[in-house]
Amino acid sequence: MTQPVVLILGASVAGVGAATELRRCGFEGRIVLVDGQPHAPYDRPPLSKAILTGEATTDSIALATPAELSEKNIELRLGVPVAALDAPARRVTLADGTVLSADFIVIATGARARVLPSACSCEGVITLRDLDDGLRLKQVMASAKHVAVIGGGFIGAEVASSARQLGLEATVYECESLPFLRVLGPAVAQRLVDLHLAAGVKVKTGVRVEQVSRAGDGFSLRLSDGSVHPADVVVAGLGALPNVEFLEASGVQVADGIVCDAWGRTSHAGLFAAGDVANWAPTDGAARHRDEHWTSAREHARIVAHTICGQTGPVWAEYVPYFWSDMHGKRIQALGTPQHADEVRFVFEDETKGAFLAEYLRAGQLIGVAGCNAAGRLMKYRARLVPAPASIQPQALKETTE
Numbered sequence: 001m002t003q004p005v006v007l008i009l010g011a012s013v014a015g016v017g018a019a020t021e022l023r024r025c026g027f028e029g030r031i032v033l034v035d036g037q038p039h040a041p042y043d044r045p046p047l048s049k050a051i052l053t054g055e056a057t058t059d060s061i062a063l064a065t066p067a068e069l070s071e072k073n074i075e076l077r078l079g080v081p082v083a084a085l086d087a088p089a090r091r092v093t094l095a096d097g098t099v100l101s102a103d104f105i106v107i108a109t110g111a112r113a114r115v116l117p118s119a120c121s122c123e124g125v126i127t128l129r130d131l132d133d134g135l136r137l138k139q140v141m142a143s144a145k146h147v148a149v150i151g152g153g154f155i156g157a158e159v160a161s162s163a164r165q166l167g168l169e170a171t172v173y174e175c176e177s178l179p180f181l182r183v184l185g186p187a188v189a190q191r192l193v194d195l196h197l198a199a200g201v202k203v204k205t206g207v208r209v210e211q212v213s214r215a216g217d218g219f220s221l222r223l224s225d226g227s228v229h230p231a232d233v234v235v236a237g238l239g240a241l242p243n244v245e246f247l248e249a250s251g252v253q254v255a256d257g258i259v260c261d262a263w264g265r266t267s268h269a270g271l272f273a274a275g276d277v278a279n280w281a282p283t284d285g286a287a288r289h290r291d292e293h294w295t296s297a298r299e300h301a302r303i304v305a306h307t308i309c310g311q312t313g314p315v316w317a318e319y320v321p322y323f324w325s326d327m328h329g330k331r332i333q334a335l336g337t338p339q340h341a342d343e344v345r346f347v348f349e350d351e352t353k354g355a356f357l358a359e360y361l362r363a364g365q366l367i368g369v370a371g372c373n374a375a376g377r378l379m380k381y382r383a384r385l386v387p388a389p390a391s392i393q394p395q396a397l398k399e400t401t402e
Helices: 013-024 065-073 129-141 156-166 180-198 294-308 373-378
Strands: 004-009 030-035 074-078 082-086 091-094 099-101 104-107 111-113 146-150 169-174 202-204 209-215 218-223 227-230 233-236 240-242 271-273 321-328 332-338 343-349 355-362 364-370 398-401
Touching: 004 082, 004 099, 004 332, 013 030, 013 074, 013 104, 013 146, 013 294, 065 074, 065 099, 065 294, 082 129, 091 398, 104 180, 129 156, 129 202, 146 156, 156 180, 180 202, 180 321, 180 355, 180 364, 271 294, 294 321, 321 373, 332 373, 364 373
Parallel strands: 004 030, 004 104, 030 074, 104 271, 146 169, 146 233, 169 202, 343 398
Antiparallel strands: 082 091, 091 099, 111 240, 209 218, 218 227, 321 332, 332 364, 343 355, 355 364
16 A cells, blocks of 8 residues: 655745654655755744854754654755645646655745835845845854844844844834834833843834935935934844745635644645644634744644644644744743733833743733743743633733732
């Protein structure tokens, strides 16, 4: 009897996670892991941190080496992107013309960095999404004095933190009134801005970068308030777009990523999606969205592998969202859905360590928690968190202190 074949598109944390989880589940069929990059699978969070500062190398951020995958009988094909997918036939065509067929296909092609519109940008502005981006940014920062970061989200904040660690000047430009405002609310967002300011990062909020142009060996940034600012390096941290272009003629349902149910199943039998490219059915009644966190991608991979193997385990509805970020020597963490809260209260403070912990509530019910340098306290909340109510919209937060 012929063994089943699983084809995984993307050697991301979701792709590698699905492959290794299949083996842990006892899957004995053929597993083929395909990726358009030439690099062996690697972890992305260090690209904006330890890779830039030299605390990590390309070897140390490996998700799995080719030898380790080979030991698990996982075939690795690198350097050839996916060109097209025939969903009903479960057949993939690679850019070099190779055609691969499978019983199951897991799409884990991830996302790419959103770029500035060409009309307001110029050559040399760096986005940070893959290893080559990280190595390029590290190289240009080595001879720079001032780094400008457009976008105050986690990528931007981490790049600014790395720049300061290297002794460079750094300025963050954020169009919202505060970075992290929509994710963590104004009270905690302001504390993260305070971390930047204490570390010497300049933070300009409520303004848009309308034009980036070359100025000698560096750049000139013109803002919406009319001011002009110089920089040696410009990094755009504007979010990400799912890599779904190869699905254009496939018939697979796409809407801000690949539309999936709560088991990663797409609109076609035998096709699954996981990680940043996947738009899984929400379990809290909120609008659909891609959950672009490392832990979400790993959970997607686990559930998809178990579903393919016909096994049961913890389901997506039981997953408690979690993310973390490191900046200025501090670890920021969040659990649950703080973006849906109508009240935040600070329940722990340690000014000497720069630590705090905040609870997020909706209608008096605990739905999230966020903290700085408070990992032990924060993780104790995992079992206490409950899903946010259905069909909710974020509201202005009230701040209290216990």
